[in-house]
Amino acid sequence: MTTLTRDHFTTLDQQDPLAGFRQEFELPAEHIYLNGNSLGVLPKTAKARARDVVEQEWGQGLIRSWNTADWVGLPRRVGDKIAGLIGADAGEVVVADSTSVNLFKLAAAAVKLRPGRSKILSEPGNFPTDLYILQGLEAFMDGRVQLNTVHRDEILSAIDEDTALLVLTQVHYKSGSMFDMAAITARAHEVGALVLWDLSHSAGAVPVALNSVGADFAIGCGYKYLNGGPGAPGFLFVAKRHQAQLQQPLSGWFGHASPFQMRDDYEPAPGIERMLCGTTPVIGASLLEIGVDIMASADMTLVREKSLQMGQLFIELAEQRLGGYGFGIASSKDPALRGSQVSLTHAQGFAIMQALIARNIIGDFRAPDILRFGFTPLYVRFVDLWDCVDALVDIMATRDWDRPAFKSLTAVT
Amino acid sequence: MTTLTRDHFTTLDQQDPLAGFRQEFELPAEHIYLNGNSLGVLPKTAKARARDVVEQEWGQGLIRSWNTADWVGLPRRVGDKIAGLIGADAGEVVVADSTSVNLFKLAAAAVKLRPGRSKILSEPGNFPTDLYILQGLEAFMDGRVQLNTVHRDEILSAIDEDTALLVLTQVHYKSGSMFDMAAITARAHEVGALVLWDLSHSAGAVPVALNSVGADFAIGCGYKYLNGGPGAPGFLFVAKRHQAQLQQPLSGWFGHASPFQMRDDYEPAPGIERMLCGTTPVIGASLLEIGVDIMASADMTLVREKSLQMGQLFIELAEQRLGGYGFGIASSKDPALRGSQVSLTHAQGFAIMQALIARNIIGDFRAPDILRFGFTPLYVRFVDLWDCVDALVDIMATRDWDRPAFKSLTAVT
Numbered sequence: 001m002t003t004l005t006r007d008h009f010t011t012l013d014q015q016d017p018l019a020g021f022r023q024e025f026e027l028p029a030e031h032i033y034l035n036g037n038s039l040g041v042l043p044k045t046a047k048a049r050a051r052d053v054v055e056q057e058w059g060q061g062l063i064r065s066w067n068t069a070d071w072v073g074l075p076r077r078v079g080d081k082i083a084g085l086i087g088a089d090a091g092e093v094v095v096a097d098s099t100s101v102n103l104f105k106l107a108a109a110a111v112k113l114r115p116g117r118s119k120i121l122s123e124p125g126n127f128p129t130d131l132y133i134l135q136g137l138e139a140f141m142d143g144r145v146q147l148n149t150v151h152r153d154e155i156l157s158a159i160d161e162d163t164a165l166l167v168l169t170q171v172h173y174k175s176g177s178m179f180d181m182a183a184i185t186a187r188a189h190e191v192g193a194l195v196l197w198d199l200s201h202s203a204g205a206v207p208v209a210l211n212s213v214g215a216d217f218a219i220g221c222g223y224k225y226l227n228g229g230p231g232a233p234g235f236l237f238v239a240k241r242h243q244a245q246l247q248q249p250l251s252g253w254f255g256h257a258s259p260f261q262m263r264d265d266y267e268p269a270p271g272i273e274r275m276l277c278g279t280t281p282v283i284g285a286s287l288l289e290i291g292v293d294i295m296a297s298a299d300m301t302l303v304r305e306k307s308l309q310m311g312q313l314f315i316e317l318a319e320q321r322l323g324g325y326g327f328g329i330a331s332s333k334d335p336a337l338r339g340s341q342v343s344l345t346h347a348q349g350f351a352i353m354q355a356l357i358a359r360n361i362i363g364d365f366r367a368p369d370i371l372r373f374g375f376t377p378l379y380v381r382f383v384d385l386w387d388c389v390d391a392l393v394d395i396m397a398t399r400d401w402d403r404p405a406f407k408s409l410t411a412v413t
Numbered sequence: 414m415t416t417l418t419r420d421h422f423t424t425l426d427q428q429d430p431l432a433g434f435r436q437e438f439e440l441p442a443e444h445i446y447l448n449g450n451s452l453g454v455l456p457k458t459a460k461a462r463a464r465d466v467v468e469q470e471w472g473q474g475l476i477r478s479w480n481t482a483d484w485v486g487l488p489r490r491v492g493d494k495i496a497g498l499i500g501a502d503a504g505e506v507v508v509a510d511s512t513s514v515n516l517f518k519l520a521a522a523a524v525k526l527r528p529g530r531s532k533i534l535s536e537p538g539n540f541p542t543d544l545y546i547l548q549g550l551e552a553f554m555d556g557r558v559q560l561n562t563v564h565r566d567e568i569l570s571a572i573d574e575d576t577a578l579l580v581l582t583q584v585h586y587k588s589g590s591m592f593d594m595a596a597i598t599a600r601a602h603e604v605g606a607l608v609l610w611d612l613s614h615s616a617g618a619v620p621v622a623l624n625s626v627g628a629d630f631a632i633g634c635g636y637k638y639l640n641g642g643p644g645a646p647g648f649l650f651v652a653k654r655h656q657a658q659l660q661q662p663l664s665g666w667f668g669h670a671s672p673f674q675m676r677d678d679y680e681p682a683p684g685i686e687r688m689l690c691g692t693t694p695v696i697g698a699s700l701l702e703i704g705v706d707i708m709a710s711a712d713m714t715l716v717r718e719k720s721l722q723m724g725q726l727f728i729e730l731a732e733q734r735l736g737g738y739g740f741g742i743a744s745s746k747d748p749a750l751r752g753s754q755v756s757l758t759h760a761q762g763f764a765i766m767q768a769l770i771a772r773n774i775i776g777d778f779r780a781p782d783i784l785r786f787g788f789t790p791l792y793v794r795f796v797d798l799w800d801c802v803d804a805l806v807d808i809m810a811t812r813d814w815d816r817p818a819f820k821s822l823t824a825v826t
Contacts, residue, residue: 026472035476042472047464054463054700058643059439059455063448063775071643098691100665101514108553124677129666129691132679136664140521149677174675223692230471230484230695251549252513253542262587262780264537264562266545278511278542279636281697282643287467362476367675 004317004386012309012382018302021378024294025227032361032384037173037201037341037374040227046290053286065282074285075254075276081292082226082235085300086199086218087209092237095222095285096276099200099234100129101250102219103167105275106236107137109248110165110194110217111145117164117193124149127173130198134167152179156187163193170208171201171339174366176311176331178206178339182213189214200224203235204295205340205376207304210237217242225340225376226295228288233281243271252277298378306377307340310385314342314373317389325396330370341374354406355395361388417730417799425722425795431715434791437707438640445774445797450586450614450754450787453640459703466699487698488667488689494705495639495648498713499612499631500622505650508635508698509689512613512647513542514663515632516580518688519649520550522661523578523607523630524558530577530606537562540586543611547580565592569600576606583621584614584752587779589724589744591619591752595626602627613637616648617708618753618789620717623650630655638753638789639708641701646694656684665690711791719790720753723798727755727786730802738809743783754787767819768808774801 013019026042027033033041057065066072079093086093096102111120120134126149134147145165150158159166166188171178181197188195196217202208204225210218216239222232238246247268253259254276257267268274315329328345332338346352346369353365363373373388395401426432439455440446446454470478479485492506499506509515524533533547539562547560558578563571572579579601584591594610601608609630615621617638623631629652635645651659660681666672667689670680681687728742741758745751759765759782766778776786786801808814 026468028473028475033475039471039476041475042467047468047472050463050467050696051460054455054642055439055460058452059460060441062441062446062454063452063777064770065643097510097514098665098694100667100691101510101663104663104665104690112553126677128669128672128675128677131677132664132666132669135679136662139660139664140525140662229467230478231692231697233694234691247552249549249553250514250517251545251552252511252517253545254513256541256545259541262541264539264541264544266548277517278513278647279644281511281646281694283463283700284644284694284697287696357477364476 004313004320006383006386009382009386016306016382018298018306018377021294021298022381025379027379030360032388034361034363034373034375034380034384034388036376036380037205037224037372038364039230040224040291040376041379043227043290043294046229046287049290050283050287053283071280071282074280074282076273078285078289078292079235079272081289081296082203084296085208085292086203086220086237087211088237089211089240091271092240093235094272094275095233095235095288096280097234099219099221100133102234102236103130103133103196103198104137105248105250105277106196106217106219106238107134107165107167109246110196112247113245114164114192114194117162118144118146119163120145120147121155121158121163121166122147122149122168123152123155125174127169127198127200130167130169152177155184159187159191159193161191163188163191166193166195167198168195169198169200171206173201174370174372175343176339176341178337181215185213185215201339205307207300211239215239222288226288227291229284231284232288233284236275238272238275243274246274248275250277254278254280294378303377307375308335308338310375310377310380310382311335311338311342313382314375314385314389317385318344321389321393322396340376341372343373344371345369346371348401351401351406352392352395355401356391358406359391361391417726417733419796419799422795422799429719429795431711431719431790434707434711435794438792440792443773445801447774447776447786447788447793447797447801449789449792450618450637450785451777452643453637453704453789454792456640456703456707459642459700462703463696463700466696484693484695487693487695489686491698491702491705492648492685494702494709495616497709498621498705499616499633499650500624501650502624502653504684505653506648507685507688508646508648508701509693510647512632512634513546514690515647515649516543516546516609516611517550518661518663518690519609519630519632519651520547520578520580522659523609525660526655526658527577527605527607530575531558532576533558533560534568534571534576534579535560535562535581536565536568538587540582540611540613543580543582565590568597572600572604572606574604576601576604579606579608580611581608582611582613584619586614587743587783587785588756589752589754591750594628598626598628614752618720620713624652628652635701639701640704642697644697645701646697649688651685651688656687659687661688663690667691667693707791716790720788721748721751723788723790723793723795724748724751724755726795727788727798727802730798731757734802734806735809753789754785756786757784758782759784761814764814764819765805765808768814769804771819772804774804
């Protein structure tokens, strides 16, 4: 392993085929933003789109915009674009609600497809809202389904004939570790179980091939790698073969076959629209479309290559320059098992991250000791990695982290 | 009844104590907008707020804005402001999700408070999503609760010891008819039943006194009279006395007592925040706050007075000028039983409404024969009512409605 230098990183930026995408985003001056895995940045065109949807479509078009601006078609139109990013077909994805609400809709509907089975399988330490939603479902069904969490290495062997559904996050939010989607889906199907993949840290970050692995269901987040804005609507996927049978309990009017006929009896829409519930969040969905459009214009193979290269380089930098300061590396060194982020560990991780953020280098902290660094290849430069580790070295060497102010703030995803 | 003239209406505008509010809204030029009961108009300050939340809070603040812009506090902060409009206390209302999702959360949680009872009571012709959501709940609970719909005049007598929950819309979306909230709540409580009020056509339109009638639960819409923008988040109310017992099934991470500690086990927040589910739709909730702020600055007594006066005048105008053209009046002539809208009936209602919209006078049509006209006192002028009826007279006298183009469009709420 050669000793890395800053020049090496600037050279990589000059050679980067994705470098031009950076100018499509509005980045705060003098910042390094390594938190796109939590909240993606603002696309420049989203500013004009926000004005258009607020001032023209709402302000001038008013109620007519449901037709003239095709607000009615938004969930499906943006969904079809996301489908292209995750290996799904048109008509299999819609944008709606939040990731949490979408998980409830799909998990509740999925277990009803396997009425004799009592088990939902997940892992401890899965993204909290996934576990919370499944616990809520379990309680609401008075225990007729039960959430079982087993260590990620034991998932395959835990799948059995009593398993109705697996709910797994493909890329782990904290460690960045990845599940083998094909192997788990195949094993689940062998015994008649269904699988629901949370793609919150996958969509726009790693290649996803839902239909080629025979996936059943998926959910994902609009405000991370898809750059849809804070609290953007989530998305959900249902394989065509399941759509006609799937009855979700949140049967609101936007999921009706004929919502505007205003009939008293619910009749689910024939296709993926039956997964909608209430009125579309028009402004949020319109801004999400901008982020999705940019992501769809990038070559996902190049995105993944750059992302892995960044992860590899960041790990090498940490090993070469941070070795003496008590850091560990929580992410897998095997690129096939690593999403678009690297997590370090440190007993003083919270204060160290606060000190870094005070220098306008933004990652985040996850209890008890994880420092997360997300690499979003469309707007993060190679040299940003060097400068981030350089700042960490300085923070450790000068004990800059050891100030009261850096130990008392609250962190938020 | 004296014969009305246009001068009478312009005089009323000159005397209107609420007239100044109109300048706070961005109205399309040369339009009369009588559809604020479906989608409210754009507050002028919402334009700047949209830019601020998109360009500054998201674009520049990025993840830090959860704290620095208090995105974390949005659901409760806006909820507390709405509480003031509906007779609730601080800590009893949050902004979240859609009206439909909020209804599911509350109805599902409420029936669990009355485990021995099997009946949910509503009325046929209630707003469709209310019935659809309750049907979804019924199906998901395998019939352990059942939706019974009875005519609105028979609701009081249908409440019995097997009734777990009533779900009623205070102001009917189509006719504008109003339920007597106090009488129904009192009767329900006599036999131990709970009541969930849908305030979608009430909040910001009529005075609502949730706590003085002893209400249990309520939901409402952000994009009608509150002018929150298309698909704005909804709101929900839970009386303080019910909060500690209420367990809703959509137990996402924003409803957790300590969401950012990222623990595996769900623990509901102690107060109203337990009704939250996923990540707050920040942009939508921020724009809703603008609309709520304007509404909160108006004197609701004056709003209601003007609204009733407008309804009364519109009915008189219809009787005086439209009598020969086959119109009926679907709304109650008793002001105490009428929300902030008047509905006419006509066998050719769809085409007539399209002809009116073509003249930039915007109401809406509801199958099979209802023409709805909403009176939003903050931005509708008295003279608008005259001009609307005047246009209707012309449309009928010239048979302007009888064109193919006016018979083939689709209508959307």
